[in-house]
Each structure stands twice: as C-alpha cells, then as structure tokens.
Amino acid sequence: MPNAFIRKLDGFERLHPDDRDWLLSISSHAKDVGADQDLLREGDNPENVHLILSGFAMRYKMTANGRRQIFAYLIPGDFCDLHVALLDKMDHSIGTLCPCQVVQLPRRVIVEMTERRPSLVRAVWMCSLVDGATLREWLLNIGQRSAPHRISHLFCELHERMKAVGLTEDGSFELPLTQSELGDTMGLSIVHVNRSLKELRDAGLVSLRNERIAIPDIHRLREYSDFDSSYLHLRWPVAANNSG
DSSP: OOOHHHHHHHHHSOOOHHHHHHHHHHTSOOEEEOTTOEEEOTTOOOOEEEEEEESOEEEEEEOTTSOEEEEEEEOTTOBSOGGGGGOSSOSSEEEESSOEEEEEEEHHHHHHHHHHOHHHHHHHHHHHHHHHHHHHHHHHHHHHSOHHHHHHHHHHHHHHHHHHTTOOBTTEEEOOOOHHHHHHHHTOOHHHHHHHHHHHHHTTSOEEETTEEEOSOHHHHHHHHTOOGGGGOOOSOOOTTOOO
16 A cells, blocks of 8 residues: 555655655554554653554544544544654544554654754645644634535545545545544534435435445535635645655
8 A cells, every 4th residue: 555654745845765765664663553542642741753554543632521522633644743742741632533554653753854854844844734724724614614514624625635645536535434523523413413414415415335435526515615725735646656
C-alpha cells in the first residue's frame, strides 16, 4: 500500500529523494491498534508523536457528565498531534475509530526533522496550519449550517483529504463512523443524524454501506453543502506514479 504520510507531505512540498527515504525509514515500524482504543488521554504526559498509517482516529474531549465532543478526524498520513512533543500534559484525548496502523515517533525524530530537513519543516508546518483552518471550518459548520448540510460538508472534506493521499476510488472511500460518532461531531442527536442521512440518501447524494461511503457526483454534493476546499490548502493532485 502507498505510504499516505509521504503522499500527504509531498502534496504540500515537493520532497527531495533523501527526505522521502528518511520518511520511509521512520514510518516503517507501525504497530496494529484495535478499534476504540485511546492512543493518548487527556492529562497524559506524551512521550511520542503518533502517526496514522491506516485506519481512522479522532481527537475528542469529554464533559464532566460524560458527553463527548469530537473535533477532528485523523486519516492515513496524519500526525495525531505534532505539538504533543512540546506539551507537558495532553489537553484532549486521541482514540481510534477502527483498527489502525500507528507509528510512534520519538521526540528526537521531530528534532532531527526541524534541525536538518528544512523542506520537511515547511511541509509539516502546512499540516499544522491546515489543522487550524479545518477546525475553524468545523466551527462554522456546526454553528451556521443545518444538520444535513453539516454532515454533507464533512463528507466532502473527507473525500478531498482521502483523495489527496490516494485512498478514494470512483468517489468511494472508507468511512468507519457510526451515527453516534457523527452526532458527537456535529452536536446532533442520533435521531437527527439518522434523518439527515436519509435525506442525503433519498436525494441521491450519498450511499453508505459496509463502512464505506459512495458519492455519485462530488460536484453536486459540494454545491449542496456549500463546500469550498480552499481551507485544506491542497496545492497539487497526487501523481499517479508516486509510489511513496
């Protein structure tokens, strides 16, 4: 399987072959992590940066009475949080949504990257900037769009992000999210999520089956959800012959 981590960084900054080889070496020892497992919990003292090579994970926080807010989805190629290398204590939790392959990068690896590999630093900074831009878009989504438009906007975003790392096929991609998880992301009840998904299906905008989503016409879904991908700052498409 192509290395989604390299594909993602290469989408922000054309990588030198030496940098590509180094990235392959540091991301070659992934471990399998089951679904619904916390990689880091709020209050933990982080020692490593986690990198998702396959599967889906999330950033989330819990209220005192046990309610959950999901505020980021992590897909193949994503750092769980690059800044944990600088934190004394986690201010949120990171958990898997399905079985994942995860690489743990020691702090010394991040130090080497910042001190010796300037082109990678630029690419990693872009990752952090896009994370911030995405969070702002999510706040707008939750605060100002109707339930079906919130969900369809998220589907458009995930399609673009998965496509950027070579993980879509004819508008279809892995989406191992439950209605409960969508509700915790969008601030909606399960009943409201169910009704919204039915509206999208009945309109022929999406189909969901076996933890995959199919989007027959992405341009139509974009128009429906008022989706503008500029906040993702994707500079160029993945090259077909890019085997990273």
